[in-house]
Amino acid sequence: MKKLYSALMTAFNDDGTVNEAGTREMIRYNIDVNKVDGLYVGGSTGENFNMSHEQKEQVFKIAIDEAKNDVDLIAQVGSLDLNEAKYLAKFVTDLGYPHISAVTPFYYNYTFEQIKNYYNEIVKDVDNELIIYSIPVLTGVSLSLDQFAELFENPKIIGIKYTNADFFLLERVRNRFPDKLILSGFDEMLLPALALGVDGAIGSTYNLNAKRAKAEMNAFDAGDIDKARQLQKDSNDLISALIANDIYPSLKLVFKELGVNAGVTKRPMAQPTPEMIAGAKKIYNDYLKED
Numbered sequence: 657m658k659k660l661y662s663a664l665m666t667a668f669n670d671d672g673t674v675n676e677a678g679t680r681e682m683i684r685y686n687i688d689v690n691k692v693d694g695l696y697v698g699g700s701t702g703e704n705f706n707m708s709h710e711q712k713e714q715v716f717k718i719a720i721d722e723a724k725n726d727v728d729l730i731a732q733v734g735s736l737d738l739n740e741a742k743y744l745a746k747f748v749t750d751l752g753y754p755h756i757s758a759v760t761p762f763y764y765n766y767t768f769e770q771i772k773n774y775y776n777e778i779v780k781d782v783d784n785e786l787i788i789y790s791i792p793v794l795t796g797v798s799l800s801l802d803q804f805a806e807l808f809e810n811p812k813i814i815g816i817k818y819t820n821a822d823f824f825l826l827e828r829v830r831n832r833f834p835d836k837l838i839l840s841g842f843d844e845m846l847l848p849a850l851a852l853g854v855d856g857a858i859g860s861t862y863n864l865n866a867k868r869a870k871a872e873m874n875a876f877d878a879g880d881i882d883k884a885r886q887l888q889k890d891s892n893d894l895i896s897a898l899i900a901n902d903i904y905p906s907l908k909l910v911f912k913e914l915g916v917n918a919g920v921t922k923r924p925m926a927q928p929t930p931e932m933i934a935g936a937k938k939i940y941n942d943y944l945k946e947d
């Protein structure tokens with residue numbers, strides 16, 4: 657069975673502090689209503705790279721306290737401060753997270769040797785397994801097939817969260833590493849990723865659209881490609897509208913329409929404007945409202 661994970665959002669208050677109650681509401685909604693298989697905690701959608709060290713710890717604690725063992729949990733611990741990444745890897749492992757993940761180190765143009773050293777260091781002292789978070793569009797770091805192979809020489813590195821539109825590379829990776837976990841990261845390209853044999857998907861829009869994505873996975877597994885394509889089209893109408901309305905703040909505004917207090921994004925991310933709020937209401941009415 658392929659697995660569907662929501663990239664957990666963090667509910668922030670207007671002053672940029674974490675809204676614990678709202679964050680818990682989103683976790684519950686994902687587990688109880690969306691019925692996702694897991695949560696990816698501390699990723700891009702979670703605004704991890706906007707957060708202080710204390711906030712990262714706070715969110716990791718909240719998520720596992722609320723989710724317990726109800727769903728699979730992946731904690732993204734990657735940081736430009738390697739010592740912080742190592743600390744957080746141990747911190748979440750001690751909390752009981754069954755998997756860790758780390759974004760490729762970005763901003764400075766690290767060599768592959770430096771990137772490899774970063775991953776090996778993160779996993780060295782923890783009894784846990786790591787999923788590489790590859791997202792070239794945000795990090796500027798693209799890993800090649802041979803570089804993935806070198807990283808996989810470390811048996812604690814078990815997979816990739818593959819947020820990349822390079823489907824040639826995805827096919828090469830899938831076929832070279834049949835036993836590694838490959839989780840697709842672009843929600844709007846779920847169907848082609850399924851066609852290439854990914855093990856599941858992690859994404860921001862599954863917070864709102866998990867049921868449709870699950871139905872698409874099931875249609876694909878049943879061989880009903882026409883139905884899967886129709887569901888991807890419906891999802892992509894929603895995703896296009898979210899992107900046009902500024903996706904991260906809009907995901908939270910649409911959550912509010914569903915009765916979930918998702919708070920706001922943390923500055924410097926955009927704060928809601930009247931236009932954005934109206935846009936979110938329209939997105940809810942057009943694509944999510946159940947009659």
Ligand SMILES: CC(=O)N[C@H](C=O)[C@@H](O)[C@H](O)[C@H](O)CO
Binds near residue numbers: 701841
């Ligand atoms: C940068 C980013 O947020 N990537 C997410 C996962 O990796 C996706 O879920 C996208 O938000 C989504 O596919 C919309 O482009």
Ligand SMILES: CC(=O)C(=O)O
Binds near residue numbers: 859
């Ligand atoms: C998967 C993704 O959406 C994230 O890192 O937030």
